[in-house]
Amino acid sequence: MRRSAAPSQLLKRTQQYRLPFASPAAKRPCPTPQEDVPQKAEPQKQEQPSAVKVRSASDILSVISKSSTLEENGTKNENENFSSSEFGGQSNSFTQDVDLSPLTETNCNVSHHSNVAGTKNSLGNVRSFNAPGRQLAGAQRGWNRPQLSGRPPNTIRSLPGEENQAPSETKYYAVVWCKLSRKKHKNWEGDAILIVKGRSVTLKDLEGKEIGRGSGYKLKDLGSLEEGSTLPVGGKEVEIQNVISAESYALGHCFQGEVTVTEKAESSSRLPRPKPKPFRLPTLGRPAGPACSSTEAENMPLFNPALPDALVMPRPPAQHQWHHNSGRTSVVDVVVDPHLASQLRPHQQEGVVFLYECMMGFHLQTGCGAILADEMGLGKTLQCITLIWTLLKQGPYGRRPVVRRVLVVTPSSLTSNWRKEFKKWLGKERLGVFVVDQQNKVEQYTSQQHTPVMIISYEMFLRNSEVIEKIGFDLIICDEAHRLKNPAIKTTHLLASLPCKRRILVTGTPIQNDLQELFALVDFANPGVLGTPSSFRHIYEEPIVASQQPNTPLTEKELGASRASQLNRITSLFILRRTQDIINRYLPPKAEYVVLCQPSETQQALYSEVVGCRSLRRCFTSLEPGDHLSAILALRKLCNHPALLAVSEESDNKNELSKEISTFMPSHLQAGVYDEADSGKLAVVSCMLWALREVGQEKIVLVSNYTTTLDMLASLCVRYNYPYLRLDGSTPSAKRQKLVDSFNSKCSTDFVFLLSAKAGGVGLNLVGASRILLYDIDWNPATDLQAMARVWRDGQHRKVHIYRLLVTGTLDEKMYQRQVRKQGLSGAVVDARDSERVHFSTEELKDLFTVHWDTACLTHDLLECECDQQGGSGAPPQKTAQEPERACQLGGAGNITIDAAQPTKTMDQLQNWYHLAPPLSSTLIKDHCLEAASDFITFLFYNESRTEVVKQ
Numbered sequence: 001m002r003r004s005a006a007p008s009q010l011l012k013r014t015q016q017y018r019l020p021f022a023s024p025a026a027k028r029p030c031p032t033p034q035e036d037v038p039q040k041a042e043p044q045k046q047e048q049p050s051a052v053k054v055r056s057a058s059d060i061l062s063v064i065s066k067s068s069t070l071e072e073n074g075t076k077n078e079n080e081n082f083s084s085s086e087f088g089g090q091s092n093s094f095t096q097d098v099d100l101s102p103l104t105e106t107n108c109n110v111s112h113h114s115n116v117a118g119t120k121n122s123l124g125n126v127r128s129f130n131a132p133g134r135q136l137a138g139a140q141r142g143w144n145r146p147q148l149s150g151r152p153p154n155t156i157r158s159l160p161g162e163e164n165q166a167p168s169e170t171k172y173y174a175v176v177w178c179k180l181s182r183k184k185h186k187n188w189e190g191d192a193i194l195i196v197k198g199r200s201v202t203l204k205d206l207e208g209k210e211i212g213r214g215s216g217y218k219l220k221d222l223g224s225l226e227e228g229s230t231l232p233v234g235g236k237e238v239e240i241q242n243v244i245s246a247e248s249y250a251l252g253h254c255f256q257g258e259v260t261v262t263e264k265a266e267s268s269s270r271l272p273r274p275k276p277k278p279f280r281l282p283t284l285g286r287p288a289g290p291a292c293s294s295t296e297a298e299n300m301p302l303f304n305p306a307l308p309d310a311l312v313m314p315r316p317p318a319q320h321q322w323h324h325n326s327g328r329t330s331v332v333d334v335v336v337d338p339h340l341a342s343q344l345r346p347h348q349q350e351g352v353v354f355l356y357e358c359m360m361g362f363h364l365q366t367g368c369g370a371i372l373a374d375e376m377g378l379g380k381t382l383q384c385i386t387l388i389w390t391l392l393k394q395g396p397y398g399r400r401p402v403v404r405r406v407l408v409v410t411p412s413s414l415t416s417n418w419r420k421e422f423k424k425w426l427g428k429e430r431l432g433v434f435v436v437d438q439q440n441k442v443e444q445y446t447s448q449q450h451t452p453v454m455i456i457s458y459e460m461f462l463r464n465s466e467v468i469e470k471i472g473f474d475l476i477i478c479d480e481a482h483r484l485k486n487p488a489i490k491t492t493h494l495l496a497s498l499p500c501k502r503r504i505l506v507t508g509t510p511i512q513n514d515l516q517e518l519f520a521l522v523d524f525a526n527p528g529v530l531g532t533p534s535s536f537r538h539i540y541e542e543p544i545v546a547s548q549q550p551n552t553p554l555t556e557k558e559l560g561a562s563r564a565s566q567l568n569r570i571t572s573l574f575i576l577r578r579t580q581d582i583i584n585r586y587l588p589p590k591a592e593y594v595v596l597c598q599p600s601e602t603q604q605a606l607y608s609e610v611v612g613c614r615s616l617r618r619c620f621t622s623l624e625p626g627d628h629l630s631a632i633l634a635l636r637k638l639c640n641h642p643a644l645l646a647v648s649e650e651s652d653n654k655n656e657l658s659k660e661i662s663t664f665m666p667s668h669l670q671a672g673v674y675d676e677a678d679s680g681k682l683a684v685v686s687c688m689l690w691a692l693r694e695v696g697q698e699k700i701v702l703v704s705n706y707t708t709t710l711d712m713l714a715s716l717c718v719r720y721n722y723p724y725l726r727l728d729g730s731t732p733s734a735k736r737q738k739l740v741d742s743f744n745s746k747c748s749t750d751f752v753f754l755l756s757a758k759a760g761g762v763g764l765n766l767v768g769a770s771r772i773l774l775y776d777i778d779w780n781p782a783t784d785l786q787a788m789a790r791v792w793r794d795g796q797h798r799k800v801h802i803y804r805l806l807v808t809g810t811l812d813e814k815m816y817q818r819q820v821r822k823q824g825l826s827g828a829v830v831d832a833r834d835s836e837r838v839h840f841s842t843e844e845l846k847d848l849f850t851v852h853w854d855t856a857c858l859t860h861d862l863l864e865c866e867c868d869q870q871g872g873s874g875a876p877p878q879k880t881a882q883e884p885e886r887a888c889q890l891g892g893a894g895n896i897t898i899d900a901a902q903p904t905k906t907m908d909q910l911q912n913w914y915h916l917a918p919p920l921s922s923t924l925i926k927d928h929c930l931e932a933a934s935d936f937i938t939f940l941f942y943n944e945s946r947t948e949v950v951k952q
Helices: 007-012 037-045 057-072 078-084 091-097 111-115 219-223 246-251 265-270 293-298 318-324 346-360 380-393 412-425 442-447 458-463 465-471 481-485 490-496 515-525 533-547 554-571 601-611 614-620 625-640 656-663 680-695 707-719 733-744 781-788 811-821 826-830 842-848 858-863 928-932
Strands: 171-179 190-197 200-205 210-214 230-233 236-244 368-372 406-410 433-435 453-457 475-479 502-506 590-597 700-704 724-727 752-756 771-774 800-807 914-916 937-945
Touching: 171 246, 190 236, 200 230, 210 230, 236 246, 246 554, 346 368, 346 380, 346 502, 368 380, 368 515, 380 406, 380 412, 380 475, 380 502, 406 412, 406 458, 412 433, 412 453, 412 458, 412 733, 442 453, 442 465, 453 458, 458 465, 458 490, 475 481, 481 490, 481 502, 481 515, 490 515, 502 515, 515 533, 533 554, 590 680, 601 625, 614 656, 625 656, 625 680, 625 707, 625 811, 680 700, 680 707, 680 771, 680 800, 680 928, 700 707, 707 724, 707 752, 724 733, 771 781, 800 811, 811 842, 811 858, 858 937
Parallel strands: 368 502, 406 453, 406 475, 433 453, 475 502, 590 800, 700 752, 700 771, 724 752, 771 800
Antiparallel strands: 171 190, 171 236, 190 200, 200 210, 230 236, 590 937, 914 937
């Protein structure tokens, strides 16, 4: 009967079959009682393995029966000579240390096997074998086991007190496991990793999930584990396959294996030699005259690679040629069109080369996907257009095009922008682009013979996915790809099901909340490269997150650092991430301000009433996340303007908190009526717009997260006759690009652009304005950074001013503190629909709903900065042990960090900014807008980039 095997054992079918109760070391025949083992030990070492004769099961049983019979009759056999004469009377202590558990593996079944010279038996690897109908004699009385030849006694016997000593290091083994049973032929169920530490063992499957645990083992048993040994672990039985190094476990190689990377061209000598082909006449099938000119043209590059400014793609390595050039076509250089190459900056050229290598499969053998994760403003669209044009026209093998049809999926607000960018860089005469909209249907694209590129929105793709799948595309580019971070949504599922391996994800924020979002993007680009979601969570996410927690043991921190390093090494093969610092020298100077606004008397009185009301206090004990979010939303509206809390009487969707707030609302506050005297923020904005309008040379963008706030700002513009444009979620997709182009036009008379923070996308350029004001901030720093980058980007020629408004001592300021330190609350509020993620502790809620009217800037107080508040510097004081620390304590400058996915320099160096209190210094702050609003400002953080602009 053939025993079943685990996957790892299927590779060993070609090895010699061994008995299930015999170890690999026990390959020599068992010595008979007539053999003199000590005298013949030396000749046996010289025997060849081919001459070894393995005893059968009947021979072993006969020897056991004979030995047991002789011992019962009091007859001495020759094996007793080993017990005392040659081992100095060590048999008694040896007998006491023998463990005859039927679940313990041994290298031999009887004492005779231990006499063979050169075997690697150890005391812990002992398994008893019970003959039918009787028990082994050694299990009832002392068993004198001889010492192995050539080893000192200390290598077998345990030293005094050894069982109380822990091993010096953790050991790892590759094992197969099955349910605990006494069957002779085990039915192994799968592979696993056994972790041995001290007297405890842990069993994990190849996805990193713990499936068994045990403790209380003898140290001599755990210290002698080797190939073939078995061990019971928590209701399971494992068999050791081989030892795993600590480095392999730390990097996670033992779980999923190492990512297969394509060999470089230098390693061509190690490639297998091709099979010889039959002889063929050189002139067979060729014309009698000279070679055709078309054949020569195929072997020539499309553009001259010898030009000084030529951008030449790397040649495919030998292994890639072996798999993809079976026709032995000549390899030619792929040269980027000089028309585009002359427009690319150095970092953009590097990006095109990186994307080309990923699309050709030079980095990975298992996938051809890439993630372009550059920050906003680095020219991701231009890099993609350059790559598309290059792959459509040429390739490394005979200059055949790599792709023939390209699909660009983008948000609806950016479809026109992509068409505009194609026209800007290539023109209509070089490349035709088909944009799917209400007039142009997907079915019409099939009739476009000379239009290889189709641009479609995510919404239109969802409606026409079946038609698009039948068309067949060779390359897919997904803009704003962080939309695909949730693999459960239908759009992600349908895009992933398209039969196209070449995929490019374009996103400026690859990680917004957790590593699962990164895994979703990576698995979409290169399916399976990081394993399954479960294995990724156990192997990478859990160790990395645990290592960042306070009071984590050093071993867990080291493991998390190793796994993070390994994850970064794998993802760096197909993820390209550059920060905005690269292009700072190409952009005009930028000044950034965090403006603390003085709350009005109406705001102070109403804010104190709201945080003390009965409905809000109930949030401290209620488990419903909706109560928390309703209270936070009410306070955010109050910070923007108290009138936003005034709800009309005929409204039916009043909750309990709104009803209670309406009882103590001042009588002069009415819905839709917004007075600057009731809001410190609105007073600052009104003064700034007036000062900017007096100059008459600049435009400004006003950003908010709420449409009701945009309505309030629109009413302010109407009151003072400020011409404005507005773009929010309700703006039709066909009109959005027209609004942007109209505002950016030099002939436009529009003064204000009202923008919803989450409308549009990263590619929405508003370079017609040189100032942008964030009326309210978001929990997620990426949203604010994206909004700020709409003005300070390519095409901007003026100095840029960025303002963020906060109400002093309120929820506004505490949200900003968590942006700076990234306390993890952003992920709880980014998606309010996910109730499982909305978790606030009682301490966090109490801190959020606490007011501080007695300070000019709570953030500056938490920094513990002793500056003169007029732009001077001062050393932070030493902390006292008695001073309690709040949950949102910022600490010193070293503690101020931001999300690793957003390594910007604008918010993580707040300690190095200018700290200014009124009156504002006119010599330092040369901003007439802030000077006009200085009466409503309590504090100001100011930073200015003074990089030298490079002329292009």
